[in-house]
Amino acid sequence: MDIRHLKAFIAVFEERNITSAAQRLCVAQPSLSVTIRQLEEELGVALFLRQARGVDVSEQARVLYPQAQRMVAEAEALSVSFREGRQRLVLQLGIEADIAGSQVESFLRMASTALPSLQLTLLDGCAGDARLGVESLCCEDELFLPLWDEPFVLALPSSGAPLRWITCPQQPSHQRLLGFYGDAAQDCAGTAASLQQAVQMVAAGLGQALLPQSLVEHHPGVHWRPCQGAALSRRVGLCYAAQALQLPALAQLRVALGASAD
Structure with missing residues (x-):
């Protein structure tokens, strides 16, 4: 039978x-x-x-x-x-620590709309077949597909505490921000290892910081306003090795997102 x-x-x-x-x-x-x-x-x-x-x-x-x-x-x-x-397209995607949740959600919506058969596995940090991250953190041999340019803004606590600077010396953006800190950087309120930690320090009322807008615009206890003077920004997108394009999922996603970015 x-x-x-x-x-x-x-x-x-x-x-x-x-x-x-x-x-x-x-x-x-x-x-x-x-x-x-x-x-x-x-x-x-x-x-x-x-x-x-x-x-x-x-x-x-x-x-x-x-x-x-x-x-x-x-x-x-x-x-x-x-x-x-x-038919399913499988891809492992790392998410860098200082990428805002709103940007991760936006990327997931973009990716699922572009490739309905895509099956993503999200990982923390520099892992996976590709990663959602900042262009300045890409390795020398990696390629980069830009998705967003976002400005740094002045993040302020809502508590009205004394406004000394909170800095992130380990971040690639630190050197570019020194001109804004001026001499006040010598008497900072504290330092953070990551931009996400700096947001939490601002929200706790420890000081002010220059941070990417996506990290602070919806964070409770934090107010922000545009920076005065020269505009600073960061570029967020996909970092990946050239050989990773042999994966059908990444190759098709790159074409789809590249076309939408254009």
């Missing part, structure tokens, strides 16, 4: 007519009759009673019908799941 036998049985059971069932299955009537006879011989029962017009169903057929429906449905569902699995 195979699925073909069960589909033939279901069609005849529901149509109560060999000719109509054959038309429904797009097969020749003699071929369908042979298939039904093979099923009957395998089960050792008569499933249909031939009449002058159509067929009547036996009690054994009434017992078999719901089981046959279930078996065909399970087989078709299994086939679909394997076909979808072959």
